[in-house]
Amino acid sequence: xxxxxxxxxxxxxxxxxxxxxxxxxxxxxxxxxxxxxxxxxxxxxxxxxxxxxxxxxxxxxxxxxxxxxxxxxxxxxxxxxxxxxxxxxxxxxxxxxxxxxxxxxxxxxxxxxxxxxxxxxxxxxxxxxxxxxxxxxxxxxxxxxxxxxxxxxxxxxxxxxxxxxxxxxxxxxxxxxxxxxxxxxxxxxxxxxxxxxxxxxxxxxxxxxxxxxxxxxxxxxxxxxxxxxxxxxxxxxxxxxxxxxxxxxxxxxxxxxxxxxxxxxxxxxxxxxxxxxxxxxxxxxxxxxxxxxxxxxxxxxxxxxxxxxxxxxxxxxxxxxxxxxxxxxxxxxxxxxxxxxxxxxxxxxxxx
Amino acid sequence: xxxxxxxxxxxxxxxxxxxxxxxxxxxxxxxxxxxxxxxxxxxxxxxxxxxxxxxxxxxxxxxxxxxxxxxxxxxxxxxxxxxxxxxxxxxxxxxxxxxxxxxxxxxxxxxxxxxxxxxxxxxxxxxxxxxxxxxxxxxxxxx
Numbered sequence: 001x002x003x004x005x006x007x008x009x010x011x012x013x014x015x016x017x018x019x020x021x022x023x024x025x026x027x028x029x030x031x032x033x034x035x036x037x038x039x040x041x042x043x044x045x046x047x048x049x050x051x052x053x054x055x056x057x058x059x060x061x062x063x064x065x066x067x068x069x070x071x072x073x074x075x076x077x078x079x080x081x082x083x084x085x086x087x088x089x090x091x092x093x094x095x096x097x098x099x100x101x102x103x104x105x106x107x108x109x110x111x112x113x114x115x116x117x118x119x120x121x122x123x124x125x126x127x128x129x130x131x132x133x134x135x136x137x138x139x140x141x142x143x144x145x146x147x148x149x150x151x152x153x154x155x156x157x158x159x160x161x162x163x164x165x166x167x168x169x170x171x172x173x174x175x176x177x178x179x180x181x182x183x184x185x186x187x188x189x190x191x192x193x194x195x196x197x198x199x200x201x202x203x204x205x206x207x208x209x210x211x212x213x214x215x216x217x218x219x220x221x222x223x224x225x226x227x228x229x230x231x232x233x234x235x236x237x238x239x240x241x242x243x244x245x246x247x248x249x250x251x252x253x254x255x256x257x258x259x260x261x262x263x264x265x266x267x268x269x270x271x272x273x274x275x276x277x278x279x280x281x282x283x284x285x286x287x288x289x290x291x292x293x294x295x296x297x298x299x300x301x302x303x304x305x306x307x308x309x310x311x312x313x314x315x316x317x318x319x320x321x322x323x324x325x326x327x328x329x330x331x332x333x334x335x336x337x338x339x340x341x342x343x344x345x346x347x348x349x350x351x352x
Numbered sequence: 353x354x355x356x357x358x359x360x361x362x363x364x365x366x367x368x369x370x371x372x373x374x375x376x377x378x379x380x381x382x383x384x385x386x387x388x389x390x391x392x393x394x395x396x397x398x399x400x401x402x403x404x405x406x407x408x409x410x411x412x413x414x415x416x417x418x419x420x421x422x423x424x425x426x427x428x429x430x431x432x433x434x435x436x437x438x439x440x441x442x443x444x445x446x447x448x449x450x451x452x453x454x455x456x457x458x459x460x461x462x463x464x465x466x467x468x469x470x471x472x473x474x475x476x477x478x479x480x481x482x483x484x485x486x487x488x489x490x491x492x493x494x495x
Contacts, residue, residue, distance in 0.1 A: 134453050165479065177494070184490040194479030198471040213462045220468040256466035263465060264475055322458035333453065334446045342435075342442030349434040 069238075076209055077241040078151075090149040090238060090298045091209050110226040113233050114150055114295040114314040121148060121297055124312055128319045133333060136326040139303055150314060152239035152293035153215065154206040156246050157223065158199070158253040159289075162261040164282035165194040170272035189272065193265045196285075199257050203294070204249040206242030211309070212252075217320040218296065218313045225315065226292055239293055246289045258282050 023032040069078045071089035078089065116124070129140045168191040175184050201223040205215040261282055269275045295314025300307060303324050310321030 132457060134450075134457060161474075178491070180494050181491045182494055184492075185487060186490075187487045188485040190483045190485055192479060192481040192483070193477065195475065195477040197476075198474035199466055199469050200471050202466045202469045211460070213460050216463040217460045219463070253466075256463055259465040260467050260470060263467070264470075268477065268480065320459050322460055325454060325457060330450060330454075334450050337449045338439075338442040338446040340442075341445040342438045345441055346435050346438035349438055350431055 074209070077243070078238045090151045090240075090300075108154070108229040108293050109290040110292040111152065111229045111233050112221060112223075112225050112292070112294050112315050113227065114237065116295075116297070116312065116314050116317050118148070120317065121312060124317050124319050125299065125310075128310075128321075129323070132323055134325045134329050135323050136303065136329070139301070139324060148297050148299050150237040150295060150297050152234065152237060153210055153296045154240055154242035155203045155215075155292050155294050156206050156242075156249045156253070157290045157292055158202045158204065158246075158250065158257075158287060160202075160253075160257060160287035161196050161198040161285045162257050162282050163196040163285045164261075164280065165192065166262065166265045166280040166282070167192050167278045168266070168269055168272075168275050169278045170269055170275045172272055190278070191269050191272070191275070193268060195265070197257075197261045197264050199260070202253045202256055204252050206244045206246075206249060206291070207240045208243045209240070214309070214311050214320055215296075218311055218318060221294055221313065221315055229293065233293075237295075242291065250287070250289075253287075254284050257284060 021032060023034055025032045070076070071078065071092060074089060074092040076089055076091045125140055129135050170189045170191050172187045172189070173184065174187075175182065177183070201221075203215075203219060203221065205212065262277070262280070266275060297312040297314055299310040299312065299321075301310070302308075306324065308321065308324060310319060312319045
């Protein structure tokens with residue numbers, strides 16, 4: 001998504017859309033510019049917003065009381081406390097994990113501890129397959145699931161306010177009868193909206209190896225339960241080290257915040273039809289970031305020669321993943337529905 | 353919800369099939385009656401009672417048998433058509449049912465917005481202008 005903003009040619013201040021004049025106004029020097037003028041010059045002036053992340057790195061202290069395992073098969077770097085031994089890699093499910101000479105890693109700003117126990121996890125897994133008619137009956141067996149590992153996944157939590165304006169093209173339609181004519185009247189409008197919307201704790205996972213869609217689907221987390229990080233929380237669990245820094249993650253956070261802001265602006269145009277964005281200028285103001293570890297159970301299953309991975313939110317118990325489809329059951333349902341509908345409908349049609 | 357949706361789809365398809373087929377079926381019956389009526393009248397005109405010969409009576413019988421045979425064939429064809437329509441609707445219903453069932457097997461999707469993380473009551477609408485541009489009027493004479 002390309003979000004653009006315009007600078008005042010006179011003083012360099014970011015221009016704002018003035019709903020009253022329909023022009024781009026400079027708050028600093030008071031100049032006003034036609035949108036078409038600025039758009040004509042846009043090719044040379046448009047640039048992506050750049051972000052000043054302040055001193056987030058300074059807030060991340062080295063962690064001296066953890067150790068790091070590196071999986072020699074997939075290269076995952078796994079953190080744990082000094083008393084927990086990593087027996088297998090949560091990503092590739094390989095049993096061989098070697099202990100590397102690394103120590104520490106960056107100390108997270110916060111952590112949400114695991115709330116879901118292993119017993120509760122079993123119930124969640126069982127109920128996940130319930131009602132799924134196409135699921136092979138023997139898929140979620142204890143033997144197949146094997147050991148389930150709780151992993152703390154590194155997330156960046158972004159805060160910020162999206163500020164800007166949007167111009168929509170819209171119309172209102174009305175149909176009526178006038179004598180012997182049917183009349184269709186279409187009125188066209190230009191809708192200007194200016195405002196801001198704030199966001200808190202937009203989570204973007206910082207682990208390259210984690211499936212982004214899967215991590216997105218695990219939310220929302222209740223971030224009121226974020227506590228200060230202490231190594232003791234890692235006892236019995238593993239933690240991944242981030243390998244995607246905030247600068248690499250901000251694009252995604254910005255995209256999500258912009259989309260929500262656009263939706264919010266759009267919701268103010270509900271009395272119109274055919275609403276389409278004509279132009280916009282949205283900027284993320286005063287962004288900030290925190291590094292937190294969020295609890296996730298990773299379940300790897302092998303079935304019919306394929307590998308399936310599931311994730312369970314360790315705080316809320318929400319489980320996500322793609323289930324396999326049993327060919328036999330699919331066939332049985334297809335022909336069952338086909339036979340049933342054909343028989344009933346055929347009988348009905350022949351009786352009529 | 354999904355089960356209800358599937359049932360609704362099937363019901364709609366069945367009703368659609370029944371309605372779309374009952375009309376032509378009735379029309380065909382009406383047509384058959386009128387065709388038969390015409391023939392009888394025409395037989396009366398061509399062969400009035402006082403002019404009827406044995407050959408004419410035989411011919412009338414023959415043509416009546418032929419008509420019956422044609423009607424039977426028409427009826428059989430119409431049943432075959434009905435069953436084909438039912439089978440096609442059955443296939444479509446089965447395909448829809450399976451695709452709905454398959455879509456329920458995967459709940460992984462990328463987020464498209466950050467709506468879960470909006471700060472409550474933080475939306476500030478500082479500018480709001482609806483500018484009227486023009487009106488287009490289209491007139492059509494009623495039929």
